[in-house]
Amino acid sequence: MKAPFSAWLQALIPDLQKLRAILQQDYDYVSILSTDSPGLAVRISQHARSIAHRTMTTERGTVIRVAKDGLYAEYAFNDPAGRTPEEIAAEARTELSAQLALLKAVNADVYDTPVLTEEPWEVFTEKETGQLPEEADLAALVAQFAGLSDRGKALSEDHLDCMVTGQSTHISKVFLSDEKFLRQSYVYSEGSVGIIAMRDGANKYGYQSLSGLGGPELFAGLEECLDKAAAQVQTLLSAERMVPGEYDVITSPEVTGLIAHEAFGHGVEMDMFVKNRAMGKDYIGKRVGSDLVTMHEGALCADNVTSYVFDDEGTPAGDVTEIKNGILQTGICDALSALRLGIAPTGNGKRENFEHKAYTRMTNTLFDSGTDSLDDMIASIGYGFLLEGMESGMEDPKHWGIQCIVQMGREIKDGKLTGRVFAPVIMTGYVPDLLGSISMASPHREVFGAGGCGKGYKEWVKVSDGGPYLKTKARLG
Amino acid sequence: MNAILLEELKNLSPDGWEVTETQTSAWEFYFIGHKLDQHRVREVTHVNVRVFRKTDDMLGEASAELAPTLSQPEVKKALENLWYEASLAPVPDYRLVQPAPMEAVEPVEEPIEVTARRCLEAVAAAAETAGESVNSYEIFVKRDTEHLMNSEGVDVTQQIPGMMCEVVVNARRGGHEIEIYRMIRGGLCDAPALTKEVEAAMRVGKNRLTALPTPVTGEMPVLLSTEAVVDVCRYFLNNVGAAYIYRKMSPFEIGRPLCEKADGDAVTLRALRTLPNSSQNRVCDDEGSPVHDVELIKDGIPAHYWGGRMYAEWLGLSDAFRVTNWEVEGGAQSAAELWQGPYLEPVEFSDFQVDAMTGDIFGEIRLAWYHDGTRMIPVTGGSLSGNMREAMKQMRFSKEQKQYDCARVPQVVRFEKLTVAGAMSS
Known part of the structure; x- marks a missing residue:
């Protein structure tokens, strides 16, 4: 079925057009983004159950972007409360003018930016989905999740709890500007199984997730997640402490995705180029990885949680080749940063929601596949680790440091997995060293989209990332 | 508080309910160096409702954020859905929060523009040198007015101010430049402390320039x-x-x-x-x-x-x-x-x-x-x-x-x- 575009937004469009026309009289540029994205979150554990119509991306509201005399400003609201477009326009003008008066009082300089120029574009897209979160059979979902939780708890006496979650969001957005009239609707979902276990007074946590474009029908895959999470937590219970050092490692697709995201995901967000906060700016056309490293970024690169048709600034979705055979090609860019850099935007202007500013943000960030089998990769290692399970990462675009918290490292000795496991693992290093050491890549590639991504410590958005198994060298602790 | 929502809750008469309405007025300023990149205003209302349903010795809950734009029939439908969904999520019964005497917190009198000005001036006042300077900063100032009610008689309104300042500073020597990131949070703006924090970050950056492995x-x-x-x-x-x-x-x-x-x-x-x-x-x-x-x-x-x-x-x-x-x-x-x-x-x-x-x-x-x-x-x-x-x-x-x-x-x-x-x- 098609994910239907919001009837509420559709009915709002005439007022939005009127509001835009009124403001156009006072400003050099006016665009409006309105959103209506209902959702569903079901969480079942052995102790608690919750059904909530709230996910990371549920929202309903409007943001107006205006520009005058080289300065951009925004007014976000969600409660028209019977106000006419004229009244909303007047309030926006009053509030933004009050800010300008303050800025004048403190003698703030303006980062002079040209007016956005646009090509005419009209689009109406309703992407395919199996189900809608609004129409989910909640009784069946609760029964499924409760059954999984019970099974997960019963699998071992070590298991304290088994938490099963499923979230599904039906996104609808309309973007209006002088040249653009864009509407899109799609549904994405994500689910997870987490098992908490305790042995000898120590807690361990096994976690597996799924994600994709589509509705609650995707949660059928949670059965497989449960089996994997149970195996993972049992393995972690017998894990040893990692001896710090530099090792040959193979990264599983999930860890590969984390490296992609932290290394040359954040590292080539070009709003950071404008601020001179990313070393990548000086490395375009230069080598940053081995010949095996080719990396893509864009909403068109995969069908997952952030595979939209247009971004939150009305720019078409893209597929950017960031690194080709080890050479850094370009970065990704939002519309205002593109104007400042004199380049074209890439469809990566995203907001946490209508209340937040648009920044350059990632969508799907993926390493390309290779031709080496995982068995050959393991066989090639004298002593090292197969790294599995991603917990968190942190970017450092200015200095190209990288921090990845990985769930476990499986020991490899003389070309074979020994069965010994070390956990947790903190992988650190210098990005070009890490990517420059990549010597093998598998044909198999996976994409993961169950997590969130912040810019610094805020502005949380959905992203996905992934790639194949990679062999490289890394510092582990 | 949203009158339509309260009326429909009264009509539905669930075993328990809780509503939190938060009205936020926020001012935001984004700078590249000391040049204004963008300024923003947020005027939003968020209404979150929890509906509880008893079955024998169990209590179920379902919750949602209800957009302030919902019509009365939409609110009615949303609450009826939550009432049904609450029956699907039973846990052992417990009592919702009961009304109790509360000690007031000093009210916030300072207008939002005054707090914003103090933040703007505090960052601008940080002493920069040829080697250490502010790269960029973002200032967020807000006033939340939160009204919380539940079926047991709790009815509290409180105003909660918030200030957040994200600052990135650079330190450089020769061709080498590094950055230091800081996120400073508080209720209102402690301007001298904010200035001091930015200057301290620059000193940290200067030290990092000479760091060995x-x-x-x-x-x-x-x-x-x-x-x-x-x-x-x-x-x-x-x-x-x-x-x-x-x-x-x-x-x-x-x-x-x-x-x-x-x-x-x-x-x-x-x-x-x-x-x-x-x-x-x-x-x-x-x-x-x-x-x-x-x-x-x-x-x-x-x-x-x-x-x-x-x-x-x-x-x-x-x-x-x-x-x-x-x-x-x-x-x-x-x-x-x-x-x-x-x-x-x-x-x-x-x-x-x-x-x-x-x-x-x-x-x-x-x-x-x-x-x-x-x-x-x-x-x-x-x-x-x-x-x-x-x-x-x-x-x-x-x-x-x-x-x-x-x-x-x-x-x-x-x-x-x-x-x-x-x-x-x-």
Whole structure:
């Protein structure tokens, strides 16, 4: 079925057009983004159950972007409360003018930016989905999740709890500007199984997730997640402490995705180029990885949680080749940063929601596949680790440091997995060293989209990332 | 409060309900260098509703955010759906928060534009040099007016101010430039403190310019003296939380020492009703339970648990609430006494973490002071790791405390043994 575009937004469009026309009289540029994205979150554990119509991306509201005399400003609201477009326009003008008066009082300089120029574009897209979160059979979902939780708890006496979650969001957005009239609707979902276990007074946590474009029908895959999470937590219970050092490692697709995201995901967000906060700016056309490293970024690169048709600034979705055979090609860019850099935007202007500013943000960030089998990769290692399970990462675009918290490292000795496991693992290093050491890549590639991504410590958005198994060298602790 | 919603709740008459309406007025300013990139206004209302349904000795809950634009028939339909959904999520029965006397928090009189101006002027006042300067900053100032009501008669309105300033500074020498990131939060703007924080970040940046690779030391004494101390102390806070205790995820228990044979300072942890200029100075928590001062851990022995109504009731805690402000008491020695002998003192991490459930400690070191007993050397790279369950046995706090928004913690914490994976090959 098609994910239907919001009837509420559709009915709002005439007022939005009127509001835009009124403001156009006072400003050099006016665009409006309105959103209506209902959702569903079901969480079942052995102790608690919750059904909530709230996910990371549920929202309903409007943001107006205006520009005058080289300065951009925004007014976000969600409660028209019977106000006419004229009244909303007047309030926006009053509030933004009050800010300008303050800025004048403190003698703030303006980062002079040209007016956005646009090509005419009209689009109406309703992407395919199996189900809608609004129409989910909640009784069946609760029964499924409760059954999984019970099974997960019963699998071992070590298991304290088994938490099963499923979230599904039906996104609808309309973007209006002088040249653009864009509407899109799609549904994405994500689910997870987490098992908490305790042995000898120590807690361990096994976690597996799924994600994709589509509705609650995707949660059928949670059965497989449960089996994997149970195996993972049992393995972690017998894990040893990692001896710090530099090792040959193979990264599983999930860890590969984390490296992609932290290394040359954040590292080539070009709003950071404008601020001179990313070393990548000086490395375009230069080598940053081995010949095996080719990396893509864009909403068109995969069908997952952030595979939209247009971004939150009305720019078409893209597929950017960031690194080709080890050479850094370009970065990704939002519309205002593109104007400042004199380049074209890439469809990566995203907001946490209508209340937040648009920044350059990632969508799907993926390493390309290779031709080496995982068995050959393991066989090639004298002593090292197969790294599995991603917990968190942190970017450092200015200095190209990288921090990845990985769930476990499986020991490899003389070309074979020994069965010994070390956990947790903190992988650190210098990005070009890490990517420059990549010597093998598998044909198999996976994409993961169950997590969130912040810019610094805020502005949380959905992203996905992934790639194949990679062999490289890394510092582990 | 949304009158339509209250009317429809009255018509539906569920077994229990809770509504929180938050009206936010916010001003935001974004700068590249000291040039204004963009300015923004937010005027939004968020209405969150929880509907409860009893079945025998069980209670189910379903919740949603209802857009303020919903019509009366839409509100009615949404509540009816929640009433049905609540029947699908039964848990053992518990009582919702009951009305109780609350001590008022000093009202916020300062207009939003005054707070915004103080922030703008505070960052601009930070002394820059040819070698150290502000790269970019973002200022967020807001006023939340929160109205909370429930079916038991709780009816509280409180105004909560918030200020957040994200600052990135650069330090450079020759062709080499580094950056330091800071996120400063509070209720209103403490302008002198904000200026001081930005200037301190620039000094840290200057030191990082001369940093050598972190040596491979294995286990060694480690001192923390930045916001990482809050992450360490939060481990104790989380583990006396009712949710952790009820789910048996915490190793702590009322009356039982946190660790046997400890050779360090005993932890004393308190929930506090208010802290100066905190963004969490509230009369009640987000369920309507009054907030007050209480000792959660006293001299290394858990004394009280804190938490939301559901887990608290299940544990038989009548006066528990969700902690808003908190502190960990200082230890026996001064910071100067802890800064003695060989140690590593990381002052910048990529992302320092203490896992509340496992106790694992992680952090990639961006800048640390390596003190070999006589010399102080700035170092960079490598990582810090360990586990709180072991590390707390030899943990010392400074007498002096420092406040980070809603947490007041010892200025310095010293662990006698954490693992340092250096940046240099051994």
